[in-house]
Structure formats: C-alpha cells, structure tokens
Amino acid sequence: MAVKAYNPIEHRFDVVVIGAGGAGLRAALAACAQGASVAVLSKVPPTRSHTVAAQGGINAALGNRGADNWRWHMYDTVRGSDWLGDQDAIAFMCRHAPEAIRELEAMGVPFTRDEGGSIYQRAYGGQSTDYGKGGLAYRACAAADRTGHAMLHTLYQQSLKSGARFFIEFVALDLLWDKEGACAGVLAWELATGDLHCFRSRQLILATGGFGQVFASTTASSICTGDGGAMILRSGLPLQDMEFIQFHPTGLYGTGVLITEGARGEGGILVNGLGERFMKRYAPQYMDLASRDVISRAVEQEIREGRGCGPNKDHVLLRLDHLDASVISEKLPSIRDIARTFAGIDVSISPIPVLPSVHYTMGGVPTTAQSEVITQAGVVPGLLAIGEAACNSVHGANRLGCNSLLDLVVFGKAAGERAGAHAGQGHAMLEAETLDKALAHFDTLRMSQGDATPASLRRQMQSVMQHHAGITRDEPSLMNGLRLLDKLWNQKLSSLNVRDKGLLWNNDLIEAIELDNLLRQAVATVASALHRTESRGAHMRTDHPLRDDAAWLRHTLFSMNDKGRFKLDTRAVRMEPGQDARSFAPETRKY
Secondary structure, three states, rough: OHHHHHHHHEEEEEEEEEEOOOHHHHHHHHHHHHOOOEEEEEEEOOOOOOOHOOOEEOOOOOOOOOOOOOOHHHHHHHHOOOOOOOOOHHHHHHHHHHHHHHHHHHHHOOOOOOOOOOOOOEEEEEEEOOOOOOEEEEEOOOOOHHHHHHHHHHHHHHHHHHOOOEEEEEEEEEEEOOOOOOOOOOOOOOOOOOEEEEEEEEEEEEOOOOOOOOOOOOOOOOOOHHHHHHHHOOOOOEEEEOOOOOEEEEOOOOOOHHHHOOHHHOEEEEOOOOOOOOOOHHHOOHHHOOOHHHHHHHHHHHHHHOOOOOOOEEEEEEEEOOOHHHEEEHHHHHHHHHHHHHOOOOOOOEEEEEEEEEEEOOEEEEOOOOOOEOOEEEEEEEEEEEEHEEEOOOOOOOOOOHHHHHHHHHHHHHHHHHHHOOOOOOOOOOOOOHHHHHHHHHHHHHHHOOOOOOOHHHHHHHHHHHHHHHEEOHHHHHHHHHHHHHHHHHHHHHEEEEOOOOOOOOHHHHHHHHHHHHHHHHHHHHHHHOOOOEOOOOOOOEOOOOOOOHHHHHHEEEEOOOOOEEEEEEEOOOOOOOOOOOOOOOOOOOO
C-alpha cells in the first residue's frame, strides 16, 4: 500500500502531550492554566496508566514527623544517584517538593493523616536528615499504600475540568518535524476506527513512561514499552544513561508483582534462609532501608552463597508478621491483599517470599533542568520530555523510592507551564518527508510477512535481557547479549510476521510496534552497559567493581539508525545546583 493512501486526519493544538500518567496529566493541567489549547494522547484509558501502580508515597521535606529540610532531601538524592544526577535538576525538584504536595492536597488527593491531622509521612530507603549524619527521615507522604492510584485519579479529574482534550486509545507512532529541525507534532493511530491522525503542535511533551517490559521479570505493566524513547531514536536523537536499570528488591517471588518499599518503611524486615536479618552485613546503619540497588545486590549475594529460602534456595523473605494489625490494615492494605491474592499468604502470620524484579528505568530522553530535550548541539526546539521517559537527570545511576512520583508532578508542572508560555507562535511548516517516513515505517511493520511472530521475538529479547543485563554484569555476558540482540534485530527486519493486516483493534500490529520500540532500547541498554567500564549505582560490573569518577562522572549518550547500527558518546554531569543550594562533591556512598 502506498503511504499516501493512509490520508491522516489533521489536528492543530498549541500543546500536545503524549502520555496520560501522572507526568502527562500534570503537564496538561499546567499548560491549560496558561491558556493553551491542549491535546492529551494515551494508548490506554488514563486511569490505567502505570502511575496507578505506585504504592509507597511521594517525597517532600514537610517535616511533619521531625525536622526536615529540602537541602537534606537534595543531598540524599545526589547520594542515591551515586553522583550521576544533574544537581541543578535535583535542586529544582527538592526545592519545589513541599509546594507540589500542597497543590496535590488542594486538588483532592486523599493523603493518609497522622493523629494531628497533618499528612502522614513514612520512612523510605536512602532518606536521612542532616546531610546523612542524622537518623532516618520521615519524608514519604502517603495515601496508605495506594499513593499513585490516588494521585492519578485526582489528576485525571482535574485535567478533565481544565479543558484538556483527550484522545484515548491512540497509539503514538512517530514524531514529526519542520525544515528547521523543530518538533512539529506526532503521527498517531486510533485503535477504535483504524484512522491515522496527524497532530500538529507548537510544543510537544513526551510523557510516555519507561521501558521495563524489555525484561522478562518486571513490576512494570504491559504498556511500559518505551514508546517515546523509540520515537526519539527513530528521529536521530540520542537517549541517555540507558545502562541504569533499577531492580526493586521486593518483587513477589514467582510473579514479580511489586511489594512496596513502604512495607519496610513501616517496620518490615528481610530475612534469609537461616532466619538472619542479613542487611546488617551490607548496610549496618540503614539495613532494610538502604537504597534499592544496595539491597538488590545483597539479596542476589545471599542467594548465590546458598542462604536463600525455599526448596531451591532462590529467594528471601519479607516479614510483616511482627507488625501491629492496625499498621497492616491502615497503612498496608494493598500489600495484604496482593499477598493473599497472588501467593495465598496471610501477612499477619506468614512471611512474603520476594526476589528482585526490574522496576524503573533511570535512562531516557536527555533534557535540561527545564525539561527541554537536548542533544550535544543544544536544545531541540518545540520538544520537552518528563517522567520516566525523560532523563533530566534527577535519578542518575539509581532512583530513591518515592522520588518518582515527585519527579512526575514537579517536572510535569514545569514542562506544562513552559510549553504553554511558548505556544503563542504560529505552527511550523511540517516537513512532508518526515510524515512520509513515519507512514512508511508503520506500513512496513503492518505488511511484514515473515515467519516469526512479534510475541516470539519479544520473549527471546526478554530472555536475553534477563540473562545478560541483570543485577550484575561483565564483558563476556554483555558481548554475548549484544550479539543475540543483533540477531533478533535482523530477524525483525527479515522474518517478522504480522498476520492481521487490518487497522481496527489490531493487537498483532500493536505487538509489532511495541517490539520495535523495545528492541531499540534493549540494544541501547546492553551497548551502554558494555561501554561503561565501572560500577555505579544500579550498574554493577563484576569485572570493573569500583566507581571511577575520573573517567566516568559522565552521562552516556546512545543513538541508533534504522539498520541497527549505533554510536555512543558522553556528556558531563551538571554539578552546579544554581541558587539557594550547595554542590555536593563525590564521596564514598554507604548506608
């Protein structure tokens, strides 16, 4: 079929937001408040966006349970990032955190309250007072253990009220550009009608989430397929820090379902097959509330050294049975229900079997602290990125728990305000060649007639990633993983088979699009991990076990063409935090 035969329906908006999770909805609200016309595209109903799965809380130095300071929060975040985080972006996020919580409260987020009526705050991993010299910080504002759910529903209600126009069950396909290199919109596919749509924008915001589905065992929902990152790569732009993959230490054994860190924040403890509270060996001060990368590696080491639990000694246990029943019912009701539903366990009596599971992708679209997409040449006009799709980089080499929801709302608001304020110019002249290229890519996938289904190639890719890009890595394993991914890439080009050629609710075609998106980011992850010859945060190279600040206090940049050939570059970490904040020089990271 000739690409011209698709005849996309054209729309024009001041601001187009791709993604209706917490980041996208907060951006839409802010852009509407600027008086801009706003379109929000989502491939699922907004309340099914992955933000709904966030459980434990959202960080802010409110000080409701003891002295706190946003600068202490900033230090913890820089330390948690293993000094790879950009300190101007981190300072911005932590400084605006209390304001963000007050705004969410005013919107109607039903935060849990303490006895005095203030927002309840729990302890969380890697959070301290007095620049790491004090005790645990009670910084995570919680709505029981359903914080993301509460936030997402509230933000969606407010976005509907604001006048943003929603295009639900639209699959974003590719970014569109003008002759000057500015982003001019996006091509999307409407599942219900089969129509293609060309959304012209003055400012476009990517809020498409992470790419956790590149792994076999993940807490990420099935929609987390890195759609925004893949569109960036197909546009010839780079992704940043793709080697940094966070494993959450407490995925439910056998399913990968998330068991929130909030369970340990309320007093839950990890034990090995000998009944030992093993985190004493790895993080004697913070123990079960050390950072996630530290705990995940500790769990893996306990299992590797034969101290795991169960017949195969292949997991550890999370104990909640010593907690008061009121804590379980009031603060952890979802965890009680998850354990009962998926494992047949009563947490008040029995421990929960857990194992690290892929949880968050620190890498993504590189941006300034103002969420503008950047390359080595500078800012990309008309394009912003926020949330897990972006790498601004507040999380660096390792994200602290409860900083993700904060990232969504702080930078979502900032990006929406910036986009709305810059949306007064006329629409750029769309470069016809970019639309033709996007249509051709879609048509090529749709008309694939090989003998390999998208699902079979995706399972192979996930197996490669699970075995070659896990918690610990080395050069031989990464090289072999890269070779296997190259083979899968060639299979995708030559052997992919999309059996259903229709355009209405074509799940076979959706799987092919998502496979293409994921496979690009699988290559980015493994190639970047091979390139970085040090250990930092979530990236643990057993053949390079030490952090190397002299050579690697730098971000990795990865770009790739449609033939699967890639190149790697680096850029310096931004160490200057801007006004009202101090810079934190690298130091030994310990908990």
